[in-house]
Amino acid sequence: MTLTTKALTKIYEDLHQIPELGLQEHETQAYLLNVIKRLPQTNLKIKTVETATLVLVAGSVAKKTIGWRTDIDALPVTEKTGLPFASKHPGMMHACGHDLHMTVALGLLAYFAEHQPKNNLFFLFQPAEENASGGKRLYDSGALDDWLPDEIYGLHINPQLPAGAIGCRQGTLFAGTCEIHARFHGKSGHAAYPHLANDMVVAGAYFVSQLQTIVSRNVNPIEAGVVTLGQFHAGTIGNVISGEAKIDGTIRALTQKMNRHIQRRVQTIAEGVALAFNCEVELKLNQGGYYPVENNPITTKALIDFMQQEPGVNFIETEPAMTGEDFGYLISKINGTMFWLGVDQPYQLHSEKLAPNEAAIEKGVAAITAYFKQRDQTLA
Numbered sequence: 001m002t003l004t005t006k007a008l009t010k011i012y013e014d015l016h017q018i019p020e021l022g023l024q025e026h027e028t029q030a031y032l033l034n035v036i037k038r039l040p041q042t043n044l045k046i047k048t049v050e051t052a053t054l055v056l057v058a059g060s061v062a063k064k065t066i067g068w069r070t071d072i073d074a075l076p077v078t079e080k081t082g083l084p085f086a087s088k089h090p091g092m093m094h095a096c097g098h099d100l101h102m103t104v105a106l107g108l109l110a111y112f113a114e115h116q117p118k119n120n121l122f123f124l125f126q127p128a129e130e131n132a133s134g135g136k137r138l139y140d141s142g143a144l145d146d147w148l149p150d151e152i153y154g155l156h157i158n159p160q161l162p163a164g165a166i167g168c169r170q171g172t173l174f175a176g177t178c179e180i181h182a183r184f185h186g187k188s189g190h191a192a193y194p195h196l197a198n199d200m201v202v203a204g205a206y207f208v209s210q211l212q213t214i215v216s217r218n219v220n221p222i223e224a225g226v227v228t229l230g231q232f233h234a235g236t237i238g239n240v241i242s243g244e245a246k247i248d249g250t251i252r253a254l255t256q257k258m259n260r261h262i263q264r265r266v267q268t269i270a271e272g273v274a275l276a277f278n279c280e281v282e283l284k285l286n287q288g289g290y291y292p293v294e295n296n297p298i299t300t301k302a303l304i305d306f307m308q309q310e311p312g313v314n315f316i317e318t319e320p321a322m323t324g325e326d327f328g329y330l331i332s333k334i335n336g337t338m339f340w341l342g343v344d345q346p347y348q349l350h351s352e353k354l355a356p357n358e359a360a361i362e363k364g365v366a367a368i369t370a371y372f373k374q375r376d377q378t379l380a
């Protein structure tokens with residue numbers, strides 16, 4: 001059953017309205033299962049693991065298994081798109097396009113549920129891409145073992161590319177990331193008696209300032225790195241010295257080596273600030289499964305060669321990006337390729353105003369279906 005443009009649009013708009021945070025994607029999973037169970041079932045096997053959904057399309061003469069992964073979680077962002085199908089879940093939004101990723105996956109699955117491939121196709125609807133290494137959790141738990149694909153593909157929407165364009169590159173597509181969680185503990189007190197307290201606003205401010213030196217002074221200028229601190233909470237009122245500071249951020253680098261180098265510098269600076277301010281620091285550096293997305297040379301050549309010659313596909317060779325993806329962990333275990341799907345937007349990923357151009361859905365489904373058909377023949 002090939003899903004029509006109208007059906008795909010409805011799925012996208014329905015999913016957009018029910019964003020859920022990582023590992024809590026129950027309504028999303030129920031919606032996905034409802035669509036999947038209405039497809040021709042003859043060649044389908046369906047499994048759920050917590051909020052993940054795994055589907056195998058059995059091939060007619062299977063020698064290999066080709067995988068497709070979509071993420072399904074949303075972000076704690078309050079939507080401000082003004083769309084008629086805006087989020088119904090307060091404080092949550094599909095601001096990273098996972099609703100569109102799921103729709104493309106369903107379009108692809110629907111086609112192959114009706115047109116049996118020679119090889120097996122494996123579809124993974126994966127929770128918690130944004131915050132809890134959903135891909136790593138599933139892989140490490142053995143949940144994929146029965147249907148482990150020989151190669152795996154996935155996409156991410158890209159607001160900067162024209163709607164429906166496919167963007168990819170050999171080598172690293174996305175950075176490896178690492179979350180920074182720093183907690184400084186000093187001594188609170190009266191604003192008038194700083195000598196009797198230990199002010200964590202000041203200690204935290206030094207930590208923030210000193211981290212700015214990592215990229216400028218410790219990263220080789222011809223390589224790349226990012227240290228962003230997105231949250232700093234300390235204190236309650238202007239005339240009370242705060243004894244606590246809570247700072248969270250993220251590291252980005254295009255190689256694991258550079259990621260670890262930056263992690264070590266963050267650790268050293270945190271310890272140095274604690275020493276200098278005579279306070280305690282608890283520092284958690286959490287990389288989880290957010291390894292650099294290093295595209296496999298063979299699957300990436302196959303995909304790029306195909307997209308470059310396929311009529312109707314606007315293929316664009318892209319630069320590496322500092323966004324992260326736990327797909328990096330999956331393709332450190334399974335050969336595979338991630339690529340961009342353009343959605344032509346003035347707003348960035350994670351913006352409360354992100355409203356992807358829906359024309360990308362049909363173009364994406366068509367391009368990837370055609371690629372999977374060709375890949376299925378090649379691997380037969």
Ligand SMILES: CC(=O)N[C@@H](CCC[C@H](N)C(=O)O)C(=O)O
Pocket residue numbers: 096129130131132156177178179249250251290322323324325326349
């Ligand atoms: C595509 C995208 O936006 N991914 C996220 C992944 C977040 C990883 C982790 N929680 C971190 O912040 O380091 C991104 O922010 O790039």
